[in-house]
Amino acid sequence: MNTSSLHEYEKVPEPTLRRLPWYLSNIKLMKEKGERYVSSTQISKEINIESSQIAKDLSYVKVSGRTRVGYEIDELIRVLEEFLGFTNMHKAFLFGAGSLGRALLGDSGLQHFGLEIVAAFDVNPLLVGTSVNNIPIFHTSEFLQKMAEYPVNIGVLTVPINIAQQVTDDMIAGGIKAVWNFTPFRIRVPEHIVVQNTSLYAHLAVMFNRLNFNQIK
Amino acid sequence: MNTSSLHEYEKVPEPTLRRLPWYLSNIKLMKEKGERYVSSTQISKEINIESSQIAKDLSYVKVSGRTRVGYEIDELIRVLEEFLGFTNMHKAFLFGAGSLGRALLGDSGLQHFGLEIVAAFDVNPLLVGTSVNNIPIFHTSEFLQKMAEYPVNIGVLTVPINIAQQVTDDMIAGGIKAVWNFTPFRIRVPEHIVVQNTSLYAHLAVMFNRLNFNQIK
Numbered sequence: 001m002n003t004s005s006l007h008e009y010e011k012v013p014e015p016t017l018r019r020l021p022w023y024l025s026n027i028k029l030m031k032e033k034g035e036r037y038v039s040s041t042q043i044s045k046e047i048n049i050e051s052s053q054i055a056k057d058l059s060y061v062k063v064s065g066r067t068r069v070g071y072e073i074d075e076l077i078r079v080l081e082e083f084l085g086f087t088n089m090h091k092a093f094l095f096g097a098g099s100l101g102r103a104l105l106g107d108s109g110l111q112h113f114g115l116e117i118v119a120a121f122d123v124n125p126l127l128v129g130t131s132v133n134n135i136p137i138f139h140t141s142e143f144l145q146k147m148a149e150y151p152v153n154i155g156v157l158t159v160p161i162n163i164a165q166q167v168t169d170d171m172i173a174g175g176i177k178a179v180w181n182f183t184p185f186r187i188r189v190p191e192h193i194v195v196q197n198t199s200l201y202a203h204l205a206v207m208f209n210r211l212n213f214n215q216i217k
Numbered sequence: 218m219n220t221s222s223l224h225e226y227e228k229v230p231e232p233t234l235r236r237l238p239w240y241l242s243n244i245k246l247m248k249e250k251g252e253r254y255v256s257s258t259q260i261s262k263e264i265n266i267e268s269s270q271i272a273k274d275l276s277y278v279k280v281s282g283r284t285r286v287g288y289e290i291d292e293l294i295r296v297l298e299e300f301l302g303f304t305n306m307h308k309a310f311l312f313g314a315g316s317l318g319r320a321l322l323g324d325s326g327l328q329h330f331g332l333e334i335v336a337a338f339d340v341n342p343l344l345v346g347t348s349v350n351n352i353p354i355f356h357t358s359e360f361l362q363k364m365a366e367y368p369v370n371i372g373v374l375t376v377p378i379n380i381a382q383q384v385t386d387d388m389i390a391g392g393i394k395a396v397w398n399f400t401p402f403r404i405r406v407p408e409h410i411v412v413q414n415t416s417l418y419a420h421l422a423v424m425f426n427r428l429n430f431n432q433i434k
Contacts, residue, residue, distance in 0.1 A: 017422050084425065103323045199235070205235070209234055211370065
């Protein structure tokens, strides 16, 4: 645990956590435009979410607005970024340096949101020993040794589906506490392990279906 | 419209569309293990979703199972992939060839799920005229001309948040019908335009919060 106060470890509802980055990006834009204060009503107008919902979401962040002027923008940005974990660098290992895995290694943008991938693992002899974006790719067999070397507790899962569960089990046995799952496979984990599923393919499926639906309407 | 039957353009609930790829990946694994038939009860055991829910989801796909033996695996894979749009290549333009944008250009895996990014747009003179993974990067001013050249109706949005709305408006004015939004910005679009939000940063925020919550529990 770090020195932040306890409130940020409250179990915030997932929908709230997913909306807060929207508010953050809108507030940043308002700051660029020279604004110094912002109210939930103003944010509401920009992004079409009820201002009562925004006020409720922001209540988790424990930032206090002032009647009539609203929140001080600089303060709100700072508090939101800290609350969301974007200012505190979280180190991660990536498992599976295939096409999607290497793409994520190449995306330095993740660091601006608190995630630093420090090493990757693969079994492909053509990849082991190389690096992407200065991030080394080790053989999967070196995972436990590297866990001892790096303060890592997040695993990014980008392996083929036929080994997704096995790699997840190995990660957890080695001490990984959170799995960011990019595979279309639904991994099973013990209750105390955090999983976030980001299935690009599921999003594509929804998009294609809606697109086709609109075309024949 | 292509020659597929009308049923796949039914407005399928989004949760169903998001679960179907899970079933697909599990069924593919069962096929690898030599299975020829699969029931919703078997899928249920593997991925911890009620078999009645699975049967209901699969009813949208209009594939018929047989009493006691279940679905024929090869048939189910074929029908699911077609239903989800993974077998029909959808062409897309990408807007914003920054770190995340170039990462997506480099991910050839998207093609296996029906998305082919055929060109990208950016204003950075260091990027315009180059290519990533054989995908050319044009100047943003060439968008309308390229819309006339390529049969594209999907736009992948990976620009900085301060131009996310403007680029979206321009895309739609140019004829884009679906926006895959990777920015943390909540874009506004007309009702007939499809939007899928994939905010990696929102997923990170949820993961960090849950991880911290577990650490102090």
